[in-house]
Structure formats: structure tokens, C-alpha cells
Amino acid sequence: MDKSVIRFSHCGRDIYCFSIPEQCPECGLGLGGRRLEEAPVSMPNPFSNGHKAFCSFLVAPTEGHFRGEFDGESELHTGITDTAGVVYNYTKTGVRRDVEGWEKCISIPLVQPDMYNLISQWDQYLEKFSSTHTWDTQWQRFDEETHNCYSYTLMFINCVLATQGKRSLSKDEFTNSFVLPRMKRASKYSALCEEVSKNGFYIVESPQKDPEGCS
Known part of the structure; x- marks a missing residue:
């Protein structure tokens, strides 16, 4: 590919x-x-290097350190990038901060280029959010259904929306509007x-x- x-x-x-x-x-x-x-x-290639997609939501296969295929069968993993391309992602061991491994993924930008105020605070928001007890495995364990990488990324997105006075997105809303269309293109x-x-x-x-x- x-x-x-x-x-x-x-x-x-x-x-x-x-x-x-x-x-x-x-x-x-x-x-x-x-x-x-x-x-x-x-x-058009629907895949991109997640480490070059700043302030974005990422989706990548989990197999082989995120180097599997978007074939409809591989498990998928999600993350959020900071302004330097570090991928914050929640796993069974807690929040990881990956500087490599997301070179082929689906990227969904979360910030417009002219949103300077939000961009300047993005890293601070992301680090503070990721350091709370909610994502500390000593306080709350990873759960495949209810407390996972997707709930981590969506909760962060909704926290950012709240700071802008915007309403939260449900899992179905975000998935159907932003994720599934790109997943279908990637699969094809x-x-x-x-x-x-x-x-x-x-x-x-x-x-x-x-x-x-x-x-």
C-alpha cells in the first residue's frame, strides 16, 4: 500500500x-x-502518517503494532495527536504517548488551522486530561466494552467541545458522521x-x- x-x-x-x-x-x-x-x-490515498497529523483523531489496526490492515476483521485502535505528532492512546496499561507506530492510519482533523487559541492550549488540555484518575489503571481498569481507547478519545473530544461552549457528541453521532465514511473508503x-x-x-x-x- x-x-x-x-x-x-x-x-x-x-x-x-x-x-x-x-x-x-x-x-x-x-x-x-x-x-x-x-x-x-x-x-486519493485515505491513509496518512498519524505522526504528521497534528491535533487529530486517529484510527489504526492493532495487529503488529498498528501495522495490520483495514480489512473489516482486524481490531482497531484509536488515539489523539498533540501539536508535535505524539499519539496519546489508552490501553490496558494506561495512557501511552507513542512517537512511532502510527505511520499508516486514518486521520480526522479536530482543529481548524485558524483556531490559534485552541491550538496553543491543545497540548495542555491533552496532557491534563490523560493524567486524571479516569485513565489510571490503578483506579479504573480498561474494559473492552465500556472503558477503552474509543471512550478515551471521544471523551477528550467532548471536553474540548465543552470549552468552546458546544454540545457533546454521542458515540453513534461521532462514529456515523466522521469515522464510518472514512473507514469505508479505506476498506475499498x-x-x-x-x-x-x-x-x-x-x-x-x-x-x-x-x-x-x-x-
């Missing part, structure tokens, strides 16, 4: 690959001297990368296009 997926059109098909082949995998004609239906397009992109890696390309019929003659 380190490579960019490219899409180009030929023979009325959308063809996905990591690099433009010399011949069309659908019809076998050379692509060097034949104009493509449209200019090749690099597909992962599946696309897997097909291209396996076969060298992935071909689908171009929507609302008449197939071009290949004779």
Missing part, C-alpha cells in the same frame, strides 16, 4: 494499476502510440490495492461509457 494506485481508461474499461503498462491488459494493444480515453488519475482502497498487487491490475467497466472498439 506504499505505492499509489493509478486509474486510466481504455476499451470502455477503468483499469487500476500501480504503473501504466505498455499494453492494455483488456485488449492487448500497445498504449505507447495510442491515446488514452482520459489522462491517468492517481487515486485496501481491497483495490490487494487486487492490483495480486494480478498487476484491476479492471471494471467504465460507468456511462460506450466500449471503444479494440479491433
Whole structure:
């Protein structure tokens, strides 16, 4: 998934690959001297380096130190970044402050670039919140259902909203509005990368296009 997926059109098909082949995998004609239906397009990668996504909510697979896949089966872990890209995340051992390991994740910005006042206090808010008894395993144990990494991140987000005089978000609201749409894009992109890696390309019929003659 380190490579960019490219899409180009030929023979009325959308063809996905990591690099433009010399011949069309659908019809076998050379692509060097034949104009493509449209200019090749690099597909948007839904993943980012969480350590470069400041003041953001992160989602990453837990397997292999967060280096698994967004395949709908891997367990997911969440965290919040500070202004330096350190990822605060709640685990069975308490709150961790990771400086590595979140290089491939889904990132949701929580602060607009012009919110200077909030940005200047972000690290202080995050550290103070993470140091309370709520996240100290000596006072309250980690629970997979009720007291976990997701409740940690959402509670922090709601604390920040409260300082701005805004209402809290329920788990369903935040999940459905912000997390699930990005998870779906990530899942589709992962599946696309897997097909291209396996076969060298992935071909689908171009929507609302008449197939071009290949004779």
C-alpha cells in the first residue's frame, strides 16, 4: 500500500494499476502510440502518517503494532495527536504517548488551522486530561466494552467541545458522521490495492461509457 494506485481508461474499461503498462491488459494493444480515453488519475490515498497529523483523531489496526490492515476483521485502535505528532492512546496499561507506530492510519482533523487559541492550549488540555484518575489503571481498569481507547478519545473530544461552549457528541453521532465514511473508503482502497498487487491490475467497466472498439 506504499505505492499509489493509478486509474486510466481504455476499451470502455477503468483499469487500476500501480504503473501504466505498455499494453492494455483488456485488449492487448500497445498504449505507447495510442491515446488514452482520459489522462491517468492517481487515486486519493485515505491513509496518512498519524505522526504528521497534528491535533487529530486517529484510527489504526492493532495487529503488529498498528501495522495490520483495514480489512473489516482486524481490531482497531484509536488515539489523539498533540501539536508535535505524539499519539496519546489508552490501553490496558494506561495512557501511552507513542512517537512511532502510527505511520499508516486514518486521520480526522479536530482543529481548524485558524483556531490559534485552541491550538496553543491543545497540548495542555491533552496532557491534563490523560493524567486524571479516569485513565489510571490503578483506579479504573480498561474494559473492552465500556472503558477503552474509543471512550478515551471521544471523551477528550467532548471536553474540548465543552470549552468552546458546544454540545457533546454521542458515540453513534461521532462514529456515523466522521469515522464510518472514512473507514469505508479505506476498506475499498485496501481491497483495490490487494487486487492490483495480486494480478498487476484491476479492471471494471467504465460507468456511462460506450466500449471503444479494440479491433
